[in-house]
Amino acid sequence: MAEVKLTGINKSFGGHVVIPNLDLTVPDGSFTVLVGPSGCGKSTLLRMISGLDQPSEGTLRIGGEDMTHVQPSHRGISMVFQSYALYPHMTVAQNIDFGLRLAKIPAAERERRVAEAARILSLENYLDRKPGQLSGGQRQRVAIGRSIVRQPKVFLFDEPLSNLDAALRTQMRIELAQLHQSLGATMIYVTHDQVEAMTLADQIVVMNGGRIEQVGAPMELYERPATEFVAGFIGSPK
Ligand code: ADP
Ligand code: MG
Numbered sequence: 280m281a282e283v284k285l286t287g288i289n290k291s292f293g294g295h296v297v298i299p300n301l302d303l304t305v306p307d308g309s310f311t312v313l314v315g316p317s318g319c320g321k322s323t324l325l326r327m328i329s330g331l332d333q334p335s336e337g338t339l340r341i342g343g344e345d346m347t348h349v350q351p352s353h354r355g356i357s358m359v360f361q362s363y364a365l366y367p368h369m370t371v372a373q374n375i376d377f378g379l380r381l382a383k384i385p386a387a388e389r390e391r392r393v394a395e396a397a398r399i400l401s402l403e404n405y406l407d408r409k410p411g412q413l414s415g416g417q418r419q420r421v422a423i424g425r426s427i428v429r430q431p432k433v434f435l436f437d438e439p440l441s442n443l444d445a446a447l448r449t450q451m452r453i454e455l456a457q458l459h460q461s462l463g464a465t466m467i468y469v470t471h472d473q474v475e476a477m478t479l480a481d482q483i484v485v486m487n488g489g490r491i492e493q494v495g496a497p498m499e500l501y502e503r504p505a506t507e508f509v510a511g512f513i514g515s516p517k
Pocket of ligand 2: 321322323
């Protein structure tokens with residue numbers, strides 16, 4: 280079980296309040312998308328969930344357990360970034376395997392998990408290549424593969440497709456939806472792309488200036504926006 284629950288979260292940087300007082304429940308197994316304009320606090324929120332950053336106040340629970348002060352590697356979470364940060368000198372297989380080696384998982388189990396991730400991501404024929412020999416979409420799949428093999432309960436994505444061209448974004452969107460279906464994990468996904476949000480989400484969280492404007496299913500926000508801001512944001516094409 281990996282519901283993510285934020286209660287009374289406040290985040291300030293040097294006295295400047297970025298997130299004043301935020302409550303949010305991300306249901307177990309949901310595909311929850313955070314949307315909102317640049318600078319509204321989406322990445323900050325993800326960083327606090329992952330443990331890369333600490334809230335100034337408030338509590339974070341994952342699967343009912345208080346994780347507010349637990350170190351990132353013990354949260355059962357994995358984060359996929361916009362920039363892939365693959366190791367250029369390693370093969371695809373070695374890149375996917377790297378975190379498992381660090382975690383001292385036995386070799387046979389590592390091999391099994393890498394093969395399984397490669398199958399899910401259609402990378403079976405690319406395992407011996409270096410990142411420089413891959414397309415942008417393949418590199419992004421390798422980055423996702425590195426997350427999958429850790430078997431996290433929660434995946435965090437920070438604008439993972441924003442560096443890709445439009446056709447590839449569409450393709451990756453379909454693949455991410457399939458990935459969510461096959462893994463059944465909780466996914467929290469940041470984007471400023473309304474189409475991505477509307478097509479991927481079970482639940483959309485609309486943020487503005489560090490606050491939540493509305494939480495709801497895509498059609499709910501589309502048909503019954505709670506504020507002018509939500510109406511403008513969901514209704515306007517990119
Ligand atoms: P988003 O991801 O929605 O574009 P961010 O979470 O990156 O927004 O940033 C939210 C606000 O917090 C911005 O005003 C940004 O300048 C500020 N901020 C983020 N990280 C830091 C930091 N490490 N130090 C100071 N201010 C920061
Ligand atoms: Mg951001």
